[in-house]
Amino acid sequence: xxxxxxNMQMVRPVPITSPISGNPVHPRMHTYEQNGxxxxxxxxxxxxxxxxxxxxxxxxxxKQK
Numbered sequence: 001x002x003x004x005x006x007n008m009q010m011v012r013p014v015p016i017t018s019p020i021s022g023n024p025v026h027p028r029m030h031t032y033e034q035n036g037x038x039x040x041x042x043x044x045x046x047x048x049x050x051x052x053x054x055x056x057x058x059x060x061x062x063k064q065k
Contacts (some may be wrong), residue, residue, distance in 0.1 A: 006061070011056030021048040023054040036063050 013027045027042035038061050044053040 008041075009056045011042055011058060013058050016044060016053070018044075018046045018048075018053060020046045020051055020053070023047055025053060033063060037061060038063055 015024050015026045017023070018025045022035040023046070025044045025046060027044050030041045030043060032039055032041075036061075040053060040060075041055055042058050043055040045051070046053055
């Protein structure tokens, strides 16, 4: 597996308060295939500035054949 996945935290995709603007931030879900697994990540982006806040893995599931 990619080191990026090994070092990334498992997270729950819940709204957080932006440390930049103080506004609520809902995660954007990104799904991709890697090494025969379907990886779902959550990315939190500040809605006012567009600045990246954090990301984490929501799930890693084997690809259905």
